[in-house]
Amino acid sequence: MTSVLPHKPDILRTLMQASMDSILMTGDNGHIVALSDSAERLFGYAQADVMLRPLTEIITLPSTNGDPQSLAHYMETDDGPALNRRIEVTGIHRSGTRFPAEMTIIPTEVDEQPVFLTFIRDISERKGFERVIRRTSVRFQKLITSLQGGVLVEDETRHIVLVNHAFCDMFNIPVPARSLYASHSNTTMESSKSLFANPAGFIQRVDEILKSEQTVTEETLLLADGRVFSRDYVPVFHDEDHIGHLWHYRDITESYQSQRRWRRMYRFEAVNKEINSLFLQLADVDDALNRTLAITGQLMDVSRVYAFRFRENERILDNTHEWCAPGVTSEMEHLQGLPFDSMLPSFFPLIAEQDYIAPRHITDLPEDLHGVLEAQGIQTVLWMPFFLNERIEGFIGYDEVRAPREWLPEEITMARIIAENYARALERVQADRLLIEARDEAIHTAQLRAQFVANMSHEIRTPMTGIMGMQELLLETDLNDLQTEFASEALKSSKRLLTIINDILDFSKLEAGQVILESTPIDLRAIATEVRMTLMPQLKAKPVDILLDVAPDVPYRVHGDATRIRQVLMNLAGNAVKFTHNGNVTLAMRVAHTTERNVHIRFAVNDTGIGITEDNLTRIFDSFVQADGSTTRKYGGSGLGLSISKQLVELMGGTLAATSEHGTGSTFTFTLRLPIARADSTMDHDPARFSDISVLLIDRNRTARYVLAQQLEGWGATVTQVSSLEYIPAGTTYDIILHRYPDPTTSSATLEQIGRHVACIVSDRTQPPPDVVALRQPVDQSTLYNLLIQATQTHTNTTEATAPPPQNPIGHILVADDYPINIHLVRRALAQMHVHIDFVENGQQAIEAIQNTHYDLILMDIHMPIMDGVAATQHIRAADAPFCDVPILALTASVMRDEQDRYMAAGMNDVISKPFSVSGLRKVVQHWLEQPPTTD
Ligand code: ADP
Numbered sequence: 001m002t003s004v005l006p007h008k009p010d011i012l013r014t015l016m017q018a019s020m021d022s023i024l025m026t027g028d029n030g031h032i033v034a035l036s037d038s039a040e041r042l043f044g045y046a047q048a049d050v051m052l053r054p055l056t057e058i059i060t061l062p063s064t065n066g067d068p069q070s071l072a073h074y075m076e077t078d079d080g081p082a083l084n085r086r087i088e089v090t091g092i093h094r095s096g097t098r099f100p101a102e103m104t105i106i107p108t109e110v111d112e113q114p115v116f117l118t119f120i121r122d123i124s125e126r127k128g129f130e131r132v133i134r135r136t137s138v139r140f141q142k143l144i145t146s147l148q149g150g151v152l153v154e155d156e157t158r159h160i161v162l163v164n165h166a167f168c169d170m171f172n173i174p175v176p177a178r179s180l181y182a183s184h185s186n187t188t189m190e191s192s193k194s195l196f197a198n199p200a201g202f203i204q205r206v207d208e209i210l211k212s213e214q215t216v217t218e219e220t221l222l223l224a225d226g227r228v229f230s231r232d233y234v235p236v237f238h239d240e241d242h243i244g245h246l247w248h249y250r251d252i253t254e255s256y257q258s259q260r261r262w263r264r265m266y267r268f269e270a271v272n273k274e275i276n277s278l279f280l281q282l283a284d285v286d287d288a289l290n291r292t293l294a295i296t297g298q299l300m301d302v303s304r305v306y307a308f309r310f311r312e313n314e315r316i317l318d319n320t321h322e323w324c325a326p327g328v329t330s331e332m333e334h335l336q337g338l339p340f341d342s343m344l345p346s347f348f349p350l351i352a353e354q355d356y357i358a359p360r361h362i363t364d365l366p367e368d369l370h371g372v373l374e375a376q377g378i379q380t381v382l383w384m385p386f387f388l389n390e391r392i393e394g395f396i397g398y399d400e401v402r403a404p405r406e407w408l409p410e411e412i413t414m415a416r417i418i419a420e421n422y423a424r425a426l427e428r429v430q431a432d433r434l435l436i437e438a439r440d441e442a443i444h445t446a447q448l449r450a451q452f453v454a455n456m457s458h459e460i461r462t463p464m465t466g467i468m469g470m471q472e473l474l475l476e477t478d479l480n481d482l483q484t485e486f487a488s489e490a491l492k493s494s495k496r497l498l499t500i501i502n503d504i505l506d507f508s509k510l511e512a513g514q515v516i517l518e519s520t521p522i523d524l525r526a527i528a529t530e531v532r533m534t535l536m537p538q539l540k541a542k543p544v545d546i547l548l549d550v551a552p553d554v555p556y557r558v559h560g561d562a563t564r565i566r567q568v569l570m571n572l573a574g575n576a577v578k579f580t581h582n583g584n585v586t587l588a589m590r591v592a593h594t595t596e597r598n599v600h601i602r603f604a605v606n607d608t609g610i611g612i613t614e615d616n617l618t619r620i621f622d623s624f625v626q627a628d629g630s631t632t633r634k635y636g637g638s639g640l641g642l643s644i645s646k647q648l649v650e651l652m653g654g655t656l657a658a659t660s661e662h663g664t665g666s667t668f669t670f671t672l673r674l675p676i677a678r679a680d681s682t683m684d685h686d687p688a689r690f691s692d693i694s695v696l697l698i699d700r701n702r703t704a705r706y707v708l709a710q711q712l713e714g715w716g717a718t719v720t721q722v723s724s725l726e727y728i729p730a731g732t733t734y735d736i737i738l739h740r741y742p743d744p745t746t747s748s749a750t751l752e753q754i755g756r757h758v759a760c761i762v763s764d765r766t767q768p769p770p771d772v773v774a775l776r777q778p779v780d781q782s783t784l785y786n787l788l789i790q791a792t793q794t795h796t797n798t799t800e801a802t803a804p805p806p807q808n809p810i811g812h813i814l815v816a817d818d819y820p821i822n823i824h825l826v827r828r829a830l831a832q833m834h835v836h837i838d839f840v841e842n843g844q845q846a847i848e849a850i851q852n853t854h855y856d857l858i859l860m861d862i863h864m865p866i867m868d869g870v871a872a873t874q875h876i877r878a879a880d881a882p883f884c885d886v887p888i889l890a891l892t893a894s895v896m897r898d899e900q901d902r903y904m905a906a907g908m909n910d911v912i913s914k915p916f917s918v919s920g921l922r923k924v925v926q927h928w929l930e931q932p933p934t935t936d
Pocket of ligand 1: 575576579607609610611612620639640641642643666
């Protein structure tokens with residue numbers, strides 16, 4: 001550094017040299033007297049260039065009111081002159097470029113001359129930074145204020161530092177954003193909180209967030225008007241000092257709703273399926289609807305869901321079903337029998353116009369609807385009508401009591417699906433009801449028909465009784481051969497006619513569902529034997545045998561309906577006999593399966609007859625169908641037998657099936673499940689039980705022998721079968737001899753020599769020989785069993801095996817019947833029984849008759865003039881007299897079970913069905929006369 005001032009002390013010069021700052025020294029007059037080296041560099045001048053030139057040539061000073069030449073006044077402040085005052089100036093480089101600079105002035109003295117040292121610092125770099133910062137800040141502010149979301153920046157005391165328009169818009173603040181600066185946030189918050197669905201919750205949450213000083217992102221806020229905001233919060237820190245808060249709110253109503261909607265759409269899909277299946281699966285439609293209302297109420301988040309139905313032709317409306325959200329009161333009770341026309345006249349026009357009613361708010365509805373809904377505090381409704389047979393039947397409604405609501409398309413779809421489902425379910429119920437009505441009517445018609453058939457059968461059977469009875473009696477009189485032939489042909493035709501009548505009657509009863517099965521202990525072997533015996537006469541001269549093939553393990557006693565099983569077997573075997581010209585008809589029974597309680601028996605009727613073609617096999621079970629037209633002429637029959645058999649088998653729980661080969665033969669099979677009779681235990685199949693008993697069977701009929709032998713051998717007895725006595729080796733003796741009576745080749749004397757117990761087998765129509773044990777054909781299982789038991793009890797009186805034949809009782813019988821032929825028939829049938837018979841013509845006369853006479857038995861016709869049999873019986877039973885217990889047997893042509901039950905209920909003891917056979921009548925009468933008297 002060079003100096004123009006030779007006296008300048010060294011210390012000052014050294015200081016100027018050492019300073020990093022550029023230093024200029026001026027004289028009191030403001031002229032430059034010295035430059036430091038760095039000042040020379042800063043301004044681009046050598047000291048000599050500017051020596052004694054005014055300072056203002058290289059520095060532009062801010063103008064002041066004082067003397068611009070003197071730097072002293074630049075040091076003036078309000079508190080007097082300050083040494084460290086910094087003044088911003090502009091430096092002028094030698095090149096002419098200007099630069100910002102900072103100047104500090106220090107007054108001093110050199111050689112007692114006042115001088116100023118001015119320290120100059122180039123601040124262009126700092127100025128540049130400041131400018132950048134300023135610009136950035138402005139930009140940042142602009143950015144924030146122009147942001148879509150609402151931004152609020154507060155200082156640590158929650159005074160507003162920055163807020164944008166969007167914020168004011170979102171929070172409904174009606175003043176310009178700028179005017180909020182420096183105000184306290186609490187004021188704004190208080191006035192805005194009511195915007196939120198939960199105002200208290202909003203304030204509480206803000207406090208919570210402020211306390212936690214933690215960043216919060218994307219918090220969802222629900223507004224009362226349905227808008228949804230998302231909130232971010234950022235605490236602002238500076239060097240670990242909490243200096244403020246930044247709040248950012250965004251309106252996400254749209255995305256929130258669309259997201260919710262999508263989620264709900266998925267759920268709707270699932271619920272729709274659920275509802276569909278509810279209505280299909282539940283038998284109870286009310287239950288299905290109630291469940292559906294609850295499901296959709298929750299899903300759609302409504303206050304109430306309900307159904308209304310019209311009655312009386314759309315004039316009156318009832319609330320039939322309802323679901324309420326928790327906290328919502330039920331209205332159903334008050335909403336019954338509403339006068340619809342006057343209450344909601346605009347309902348139908350509205351429905352006609354837009355299918356359903358779904359306003360955003362009830363104010364969008366016509367006055368009448370609006371009024372009714374407003375009275376219930378409802379904000380909006382969705383009403384979806386449902387139609388039955390094209391006619392409006394009611395509607396399903398959804399209430400919202402909290403706020404107006406835009407009903408979404410999927411909500412409307414769901415409402416429609418429910419209405420549709422409900423209507424279809426109601427239709428199904430209606431159809432079911434009609435079906436039930438139709439069924440009831442059909443049953444009623446069938447009952448009428450059955451009644452008609454029963455009546456008809458009575459009308460037919462009564463004269464049939466007369467015809468057949470007279471023919472039987474006629475055959476018992478002395479007739480010449482021709483007369484006998486005529487009479488027996490007439491009897492045969494009558495029997496055939498009766499079979500056909502029975503078939504038709506059975507068929508009608510089955511059709512009307514009137515056949516009721518019985519379950520009593522039965523003997524299947526006896527039934528099979530009976531069938532065989534009944535059919536044997538029909539074989540006549542045909543080289544055909546009827547064989548019984550009953551497996552030994554078939555139980556002796558089972559429970560079942562003997563009549564119906566016999567009827568089916570008789571029918572199948574009857575057909576087999578009819579259509580077989582040589583070979584065999586076999587009736588077989590096998591155990592298919594046994595359980596502890598039941599046995600499954602497979603019945604098969606097989607023949608070697610003409611067979612049935614494949615085509616016909618499928619048809620023969622139909623009613624009135626015969627395999628081919630020619631059958632009727634050649635074989636007779638009504639075409640009902642198989643149809644009846646099939647229905648009976650089905651009624652008993654089986655299936656009737658047929659296989660056949662045309663020209664070779666046919667097999668009909670069915671399997672029945674029959675409970676094993678426990679009482680059978682005494683007759684249990686025990687092969688060893690009678691192993692020491694020997695039996696001799698004498699019968700010309702091979703099959704009859706075979707059947708009996710099988711039964712006896714089943715119990716272990718040793719059986720010798722012969723067709724005649726002459727085949728017995730001399731000297732052989734037997735425990736039991738069973739012989740067919742009558743048989744000219746045997747005499748009881750001979751038999752008694754070779755057998756300890758002798759019993760004869762007699763057919764139905766044969767009078768047994770006196771003093772001999774007689775077994776009636778078909779032989780009953782238990783009788784046969786008894787015989788074996790007797791034989792094991794050594795050397796007892798042979799006749800004790802069974803009771804001795806009963807003496808013909810002498811009794812006094814009253815017959816009440818108005819049909820002369822019947823009276824005649826009964827008289828003749830009972831003539832040989834040594835009974836005394838009185839006849840009356842109606843019930844009234846019967847009552848009178850028993851007042852004076854003691855009767856042992858009354859035979860009471862049902863249909864009589866003046867007083868019928870049932871009324872008379874009731875009268876007799878009700879009387880408090882000694883005669884009131886007299887056995888009364890109904891004589892009736894009705895075979896309807898409930899009719900017969902009615903007679904028994906009236907107090908009758910038994911029923912004799914017309915037509916009855918002479919012998920059948922005798923048997924029943926004998927049975928009842930043998931009963932010990934029940935009264936004194
Ligand atoms: P129908 O009273 O006329 O015999 P069914 O219903 O008992 O009536 O039988 C119907 C038809 O089935 C018979 O007419 C006959 O053509 C045929 N059918 C039944 N059983 C046999 C059989 N065992 N062999 C050959 N044809 C049979």
